[in-house]
Amino acid sequence: MKSSTFQNILLLNIFLGSSLLSWAETPTANPAYPSLTTASSGSEALEKIREGNLRFQKKLTDAPTPTVDFLKRLAAAQKPHTIILSCSDSRVPPEIIFDQGIGTLFTVRTAGMSLDSNVIGSLEYAIQHLQSRHVVILGHTSCGAVKATLDLLDGHPTNTEASTSLRELLGDLQPRLQGFKGQPRSQQLREESTTNTQGIVQDLLERSALIRREHQAGKLKLTPAIYSLETGKVTFL
Numbered sequence: 601m602k603s604s605t606f607q608n609i610l611l612l613n614i615f616l617g618s619s620l621l622s623w624a625e626t627p628t629a630n631p632a633y634p635s636l637t638t639a640s641s642g643s644e645a646l647e648k649i650r651e652g653n654l655r656f657q658k659k660l661t662d663a664p665t666p667t668v669d670f671l672k673r674l675a676a677a678q679k680p681h682t683i684i685l686s687c688s689d690s691r692v693p694p695e696i697i698f699d700q701g702i703g704t705l706f707t708v709r710t711a712g713m714s715l716d717s718n719v720i721g722s723l724e725y726a727i728q729h730l731q732s733r734h735v736v737i738l739g740h741t742s743c744g745a746v747k748a749t750l751d752l753l754d755g756h757p758t759n760t761e762a763s764t765s766l767r768e769l770l771g772d773l774q775p776r777l778q779g780f781k782g783q784p785r786s787q788q789l790r791e792e793s794t795t796n797t798q799g800i801v802q803d804l805l806e807r808s809a810l811i812r813r814e815h816q817a818g819k820l821k822l823t824p825a826i827y828s829l830e831t832g833k834v835t836f837l
């Protein structure tokens with residue numbers, strides 16, 4: 601394990617070193633983006649984070665500690681290969697669980713991935729201006745926002761009466777979870793979280809003309825996924 605980690609770091613340093621060198625030697629080339637952050641297609645971007653989650657589960661890392669040179673190049677522009685819409689839960693940090701370095705993920709996070717115009721606008725910005733071709737909608741097991749919405753549906757609201765904003769946030773999840781009203785909960789709320797996550801894909805296609813157009817044209821890949829708090833594994837749905 602340790603030696604393969606060392607080999608990974610060594611290879612990465614060689615890779616980074618050579619790419620920095622080649623950039624330094626060819627000042628006329630477009631220096632826009634460190635190649636670590638780019639992907640030529642949504643499928644290639646998915647492969648990057650799929651492999652990253654496997655490294656995370658094996659306690660290996662490929663994500664570089666950025667050098668000053670790397671940061672300077674990145675400061676010129678960003679070109680993240682994947683956009684992540686995830687829950688804000690502190691146990692679900694996308695860069696760590698996908699073992700991705702700085703500049704690789706454009707992240708939008710709200711409790712339960714609740715949607716509003718700011719969230720959708722942020723996603724559209726990254727698609728339109730940063731040319732990211734891959735969006736991951738990342739739910740997780742034992743999600744507090746999913747649980748609070750289910751409690752609300754069952755007539756047992758918890759601490760939401762006092763806050764209009766919180767009620768609005770849960771109100772976005774409510775239609776997606778309506779079918780679970782009065783039903784027994786699944787283990788770790790996996791089924792309910794999966795339904796919420798898959799429902800968000802449909803909602804994004806309905807509520808964003810840009811996402812719908814790019815997706816229908818085959819230019820944008822949408823990947824729903826569930827992260828297990830208990831095992832660290834991401835299941836791509």
Ligand SMILES: [Zn+2]
Nearest residue numbers: 687689743744
């Ligand atoms: Zn959550």
